[in-house]
Each structure stands twice: as structure tokens, then as C-alpha cells.
Amino acid sequence: MTLPQLAGQVIVARYAGRGAPVDLVRRLHLGGVIAFSDNVSAPSAAAAANRTLRRAVGRPLLIGVDQEGGLVERVRGGATRFPAFMAAGAADDPGLTRAAARASGGELAGLGFDVVFAPVADVTSGPGDPTIGSRSPGSDPDLVSRHALAAARGLAAAGVVPVVKHFPGHGSVPADSHRVLPVQRRSLARLRQVDLRPFAAAVDAGLPAVMVGHLDVAAVDPGVPSSLSGPVLTGLLRGRLGFDGLVVTDALDMAAVRDRVRSRAVGTRALRAGADVVLMPRSPAAARAGIVGAVRSGRLPRERLEEAATRMLATLGHADRVRPRPTAPGSGAAASRRLSAAAVTVVAGPCSGRLVGDGVRVRGSDPAQVATFRAAARAAGLPLGAGTNVTLLGRGADPVRRGVAVALATPYVLGRSRAPVRIATFGSTPGAMSALVQVLLGRARAPGRLPVEVPGVRAGC
Template identity: 45%
Template sequence: MSMSDSEIERLARGTLLSAFPGALPPRWLMEEVEKGLGGVTVFAINGNVPGTEELAALTAELRKAGDPLVTIDEEGGDVTRLTGHVTASPYPGNAALGAVDDPELTRRVYRSLGAELAEVGVNLNFAPSVDVNTAADNPIIGTRSFGSDPELVARHAAAAVAGTQEGGVAACAKHFPGHGATVEDSHLGVPIVDADMELLERRELVPFRAAIEAGTRAVMTGHLDLPAVTAGIPATLSPDAITGLLRGRLGYDGVIVTDALDMEGASGEIGIPEAAVRALIAGADLLCLGSREYHDSLRAVLAAIVEAVRGGRLPEERLADAAARTRALRDWLAERVPGTADRATGLEAARRAVRVSGGELPDWRGNGGAPLVVEVAATGNIAVGPTPWGLGPWAPDAVKAEGSAEEATAVLERADGRGLVIVLRDAHRHAGQRALTRALLAARPDTVVVEMGLPVWRPDGAVHLATYGAAHANAQAAAELLGLA
């Protein structure tokens, strides 16, 4: 006997993650939670996270209406929503943890981060990123990856999953089947991963297997085209990627979450309701609609799913299976005991990650006082957002530069009689940063170069300090070595 429209809608609602504006849930959202909405995603850009106390109040209010999943994109490091979008994260990101290469330290960092999330009522974290970053010019992963070696990424993926779930929240390994070899941002298009199955098995899939073996409760799909697997279809919408590769070949049986469906890589040509239907057909269980997708969008997606079931495109059994997996995740979470946060482990990790090359750092404390710090602008990416970064908190007279050789004259005048430090972020991706650095070094070979992104580019002959990330913890670790803190 087939289900009624209301029964279909009830199951469909359980597979959806909605967004909303403001620091308190609007009435429509509370009503949807009462009707069995799968969950919500909190976004700093929507004003959902003005502070941890406010977020705790928000999640407590939501749970007056039901038992929704409350999800967040909190990777630590450069991608941070909990407090880092205001002050930068107290935890270094994956690149720093990979540079240290101490899986137990990674486990401790993620355990503390998970405990902080559990404390404010978040129970599913869209982390860790387990992409193997093999493309130096990758515009979206970079320091979000543990590194370029699949085995290194795999051991830290397992540690991060274990630590997160010990902290009291569910981990979500992403972005399946791997975003690290791309040079395009899936927010803006459909990146191509040009790899056959043999290469995928020894590169992209290695960390996902490790995360699955470690018991990750969720895996997030990426909007990626793997011609050898998906034949032109984004993985999020591809049965071959989700049901065939992730469920079948890798044997994963937990919740499969989509990356945000408002991204061009998923819905740019077909719209969010149709993308939602295709993702469910492909085998996804929990659909993240996107940061600006509120009640109207939620209703449109529900209507599209009901129509797809009624028209025979989406089997009732597939929809019921997706809803059941999501319910099982909520049941698992109900038994979790929150861990205890230990922010000191974040600073410990950041300090251990710093690498100095090209000579010894000067001791400015006994020679003219603090150096002039020059912070060069760097375009971020959509995932990182407008998170503060740099050494400004320890260098109150720091100079801001846009990044051009022409700025060197003014900087040199201000640095007369003082040491000089230039702070970069992914200089290998910003020609202006490199040009200004070369111009300063030509006049002042004693200039210290601080790289707060990936240290792919290093100027010849300069003392170079690499932090492997731009979190608050990374910056403090650098400031301490430079004698600023």
C-alpha cells in the first residue's frame, strides 16, 4: 500500500537541513521542527552565532520543539564559526596538525573542539576535511587538508573522527570522493577530478576508508565530477558515486550528507528542489539546503520530493531508508556524553607546527624594540569567509598592504631603524604578495617572512616562518617566536 502525501512529506522533512536568519529560531522553523524536520545548520553569516551563550540559547530553544540535528561547519583553523569568525579560532587547522604529524595530538584537538560544540548544543560537525591536497593552487582546500600524502591524511582523519565523537558530537568526513586535486571551487562550478579508479584507490579514497574504519557517523559528498565514475554528473547527484562507490566499494553504512545544495556545483543548472530529489535518488540521506534557504525553499523542496515519489522517480523505500538513517543518527547522539574542552591543546599544537627556515630569527627585544609588522591582503575563499587573521593583536602599529612592489618605499620609510616582518597568506597564489616581499628583501635582506597559509613559495635567502594556518593559535605561536607576545 502506497503512502499518502502527508506520510511522504513527513519522511521527506526528516531528510532536510534548513537554514534560518537571526540568533533565535523563527516561528516557522519551530513548527517545522515539531513536524519532524531533520535538522538545521547554523551559519555565522546568518547571525546565528553572535556568541557561544547565544548559540546555546538558540539550540535549547530548538529542542523545546523537537530533537533536530544541529549542524555547523567548524573545522577549527581557517574555517571556523563557533567563535573564530570574530576572534579567529583557538585551534589550529588540519595543515598545522599534519605538519606536526602526531595523531594523538590531532585526536586531543578534535576532542576539545567537539566538547565545545556539544556544550552549546551542536551535535553534528561538518568536519574533518579529509581531502588529500595534491593541487598547490587548490582554491578551496589548502590549509583545510592534513597534507598531500594519503597515508598521513588517513591517520589524522581517523584521529579527528575519534576525537570529535569522544567530545560528544558526530563527525562528518568530507568532501567525498575528495576535493584535493581540484583547481576550481565547487561553490562556483563543478570541479573535475581527473583520476581513474586505480588512482582514486591509492589517493582520494585512502582517508575516507580510514574515517569509515574509525566509525565516522556521517560522510559529506562534494559537488565533484569524476569522469571515471560519475560521467559528468556531480558526485552529490550520482548513484555511481554514492550508492556504487561509497556504499558499495567502501562499505559505508552511516549517514550520507550533501554539501550545500545552493552551491553552483549542485544546483546551478537545475535548481535546489530538483538537486534535492536527484541527491536522494543517488543515495544521500541528509540534504543541506544552504545558508540562505529558508522556509519558502524548504517548502519547495518538500513539494518536489512528494512529486518525485508520486511520479515514481524516487522510490518510497529509498526515502524511508534516508529518513531512517537520520533517525538512527539522532538515537546514537542521544547516548553521547559530552567531553571536556581543553583549549590549551590548541596552542600546544600550533606551537609545535611552526617551522623556521633560512636562518635564525632575530632577537629584536634587545636591539631597537619591536619590529614593524606588514600584513598583506589575501583573498580568502567562500568556505573560510571573513575570519580575522594576522599578527595585529600583538603588533598594534602593524601596517596593512594590498600587495604590490610600489608599496615598498612607504613601508621601508616606516621601518627605518626597526626590524621588519612581512606577513603573507598563500603567497604562491598571490603575485602581489610575492612582488612586495621581493622588493622589501632587496632593500632589507633582514626582513622576516611569515607565511600563514601553505608554505609553497619561499623567497631565496630570507628567514622564513611557516605557521600552516591563520587561526588565532597559529598567530600567537608566531608572535611568541618573533618576540611580540
């Protein structure tokens, strides 16, 4: 490759619109693109756009997507919806976690995606964690390790590259890197004991890719975002943990980096620190020009750029060789429901028998969630409109005092509620609502256990 081609090759960019971004990729010789909800009108349209892009470009291309389940779902409208990753921690059955991830990965592979920016390996610290929350399996590093590995292996078995995130652990900082640069004040010993353990397990398991978050790790490189830090990427991740796979930055248009580093310099700084993939710089053209200029001036060795591009292409090439048959959108519904059924957790109220009267009156701030519950109730023969109050509590919901309180995301609101029956589902998918209704009717037990501490309630039945 020429130097400008090499510089483009390590950049994965966001794009506008729902069509294939052929001109953007060709013009900058980009290594790939990442799709968001506004790029995807329907699974069939995403598949067509990805197919068009690959044919037009005619070389290996990273087409990635954030598809964690729960709050982070970019592809909907026919694709199977999966619960938040905390459901995996509540169920604590790695086989179910792997099966759900494989089902999700198979659908994404069928749509032409070859990289999934998941699973989350952050250990959440509890209510003071504003960013990760239910995206994490829980607050026990061993639990998180089990399910991050199981999910990554499931995605890999489906033929997509999993990217474990967000090294060195975003779950224990009290700020959101989308808005500011969070400061991680834990000692290195404490980081090794908690936050780093799932990533060390991922490295030991030979997983192919790690995403590095934007954190000011005071014990390692104070004042510098970890995504741009040599002591974090090269010293800690590659040196101490021994990782030799693909290192991906978190999105470089986030405020933690955007407000500190110019677009022209951000790609160079990431590569010099040890990253291989420059993800979502605000201006891909400026980032590319900055990399070219840095190599020509000697501030960035060409060998470092070639190493990054080679590692990126090798990762994609390996995934192509092991790709199994993809699956159709919606085919993972059974796997999603099995995971949700194993995750439903009753933290207050009877552990068996019917939990509602002859009918229910459902309430909630999100009309879509209410509609999904209503559909599940009708399918199960549970009358709607009168009877026991069932309140669906999403993020930031106020506590409730009567009837049945259902936490759909993190379960912390249940500790502040006084409803006689309190349940955590860790999702609002059709499968989660169906599993909830079966528990309410006494037709199924709730086998889940809280994977985080919630004062004022029991951990489960």
C-alpha cells in the same frame, strides 16, 4: 511519519537571522538546520537559540555547524580559535590532533551543536588546489588519513557527530565547486591510490558520517555531480568502500549543483543516488515538495526515503547516548596552542637561537592578524615599532624579500619569497601567534615539517 513529514526529515536547511528558526523547522518538519557566522553573534546567543529550538520542536533535531579551524570558523567571539587543519599535518602528532578536536567539539556540544561538518579528508594536490588548501592536513594520503581519523575520533569523544568530507576528494581538482562543477580527471586507479584512501580508512574505522562533494568524476559518472550520482554514492562509497553510515550531500546551493538542477528536483536526485541528508537546498520548501511528488509518482521509492530518515535519526540517537559533559567557550585554548607550537615550521634561516633583533616592526594586510601578533609580542616582552621587519602573509599575499616572512595559511608563498627567515604557522590564532613569537625570540624550537612540497625551501628544521 506522514509522507510530507518524512520528506522534511531528510532536509537540513540554512536559515536567516540570529534567533531560533522555530517556525521554519515546524512548518517544513525539517530534520535539522546548519548555522553560519551570520546566525551566531556570540557563543552564549548561539547556545540560547539552539536550546530554544530544541525545546520548541520537541523531537530529535540535527543542529550542525562548519567548524574546521583556520579559514572555516562559524562560531567565534569567545569560542577557542584553532589553526588550519594543515597544522595537524605539519605537527604530525595524532594525539595533539585528537586533543584539539576534542576540545573544539566539547565547546560546540556545550553550545547545543550535535553535528560538526569536519574533518576534511581531502588530499591537497598543492598550489593548483584552489578550494581546500590549508583545510587539508597535507598532500600525503597516509598523513591525511592519520589526522582525519584522529580529529574525527576527538570530535566523537566530545559527543558530537563528525562528518568526514569531501568524498571522493576535492583536493586534486583545479576548480571551486562553489563556483563551477569541477571535473575530476584522474583514473579510478589513481583515485584509489590517493584521494579515496583517507575515506577508505574512515570507513574501516567505523566513522559515522561522510559528506559527498560536488565533482564530475569522469572515471565513474561523467557529467554528473558526485553528490547526485548513484555510481559514486551507491556504487563507489557504499559498494566498493562498504560504507553503511550517514551520507550527507555538500551544500546544494553551491553553483556546481544550483546551476544544473531545479530546487524541486535536487532532493529527489540526491536521495535516489543514495544520500541520506539533503543539505542546504536553495529552497527547502521546493525540495520537500519535490520529494513528496516523486514518492507519490513512484519515481522515488518510499522505502528509500524511510531508510534515509531512519539512518539520520539513528545517528543522532546514538550521539545522544554517548554525550559526555560539554565544556565552556574558550576552554580549548591550551589544546589549540599546543597544536600550533608543534606545527611552527622554519623553512629558511637558523633552526635555533633568536631570529629577530631587539624589536620588531610587524606588517600585514589583515589588521586583525597584526593585532593578534602585537598582543602576543607584548605578552612575551618583545618590543614593537622598530627593528626586524616581520611580515604576516595571508592568502594570496605577495612574496617578501627581507626580514622575517610568515605564512599564515598555505606555505607556498615562502618558496617565492627571498626573506632570510621564512616561517609557516598554518594559522593566525592567539595560540599560533604566541608560538611564533617564542620561536622568534629563540625560546622555543620550531618542530614542524611542511606537509606539502614547496620548491625553493627546506621542509623544516
